[in-house]
Amino acid sequence: MDTTRFTINGKPVELQIDPSTPLLWAIRENLGLTGAKFGCGMALCGACTVHVEGNAVRSCVTPVKAITNKRVTTIEGLAPDRSHPVQRAWLQLQVPQCGYCQCGQIMSAAALLAAIPHPSDADIDDAMAGNICRCGTYARIRKAIHLAAEMAGGQK
């Protein structure tokens, strides 16, 4: 066991943990933040997406040693009062169906808008193609990202 230090949702944490432990395990089991989901365990589905230094990252394949002294944000820390434009757009358009993938979808969408405030459909495809939804909510996801971009721009 080694000591790994990083910041989670703005709070510094220190874990006694095997450095090869996937970040997703640390987040869910050690820190009790269960928003990020286990899907495939191989970075193929996107359900475990969190932000590391603002970039979307698949936490199921990211060892905790890779995030030492870095900033990690989970769905719980995106905007605890649900005021983030992506969260508001998701609620307004009732995007989720079963919901299992949606935390990952929202985190990828938030990272996209941070990088490209007004994404085209092609930008959305590039950013979101790694997030799979078995309910097929893709059309609503795309619409919600455009709506979130408008909300963030103060147009709605």
Added chain:
Amino acid sequence: MIATKRTRFHVWLSTFTLTALLGFLGFSTRATPCANTTPEDHEKSILAFRAVASVMTSPRCLNCHVPGDAPLQGDDNHPHPMNVKRGSDGKGSLSLRCSACHQAENSKFLHGPPGAADWQVPPANTPMAWKGLTMGDLCRTLKDPAKNGNRSVQDLIPHMETSLVRWAWNPGPGRTLPPLSHDEFVSRLKEWIDTGAACPE
């Protein structure tokens, strides 16, 4: 005063003559292979290059050295899923970086993402693409600083020692290795350079 002028003229004349001679012999500051090699060296050089090319065109190298906007993957060179893009810096699109999935080391699981430090494809302004090139064009691309990341042929050697290139010989489960060992690959690369870095037609 006259002697000084004459000296300056001699220096200028010597410099001009040397520059012209080097230019005639095919030297340049970046392209370093010697043009006046023996026919035996020329043959050796081309044979060495063919060995080097066998590695460069193996899936582990070729899948990232591609034209277009997206890497390939697998031994059958299929397009990388998830709509992955090269990005201007070769590290993915702004919203989906390579590092979202590719870590500093391989996933130990079959079909899990491979990894190495500085995982990337060549940047968009120098894609270093050799998929589909003839052997001669591949060789000339490798030697051309405008197409190889502004490297002299000697500069290629340290590139082949980087962790990203060495990954090809430790690619993780389910991926074939290049046809030569890394040591043999670098040795044949040096042989190609030392014998004039000749290119097949």
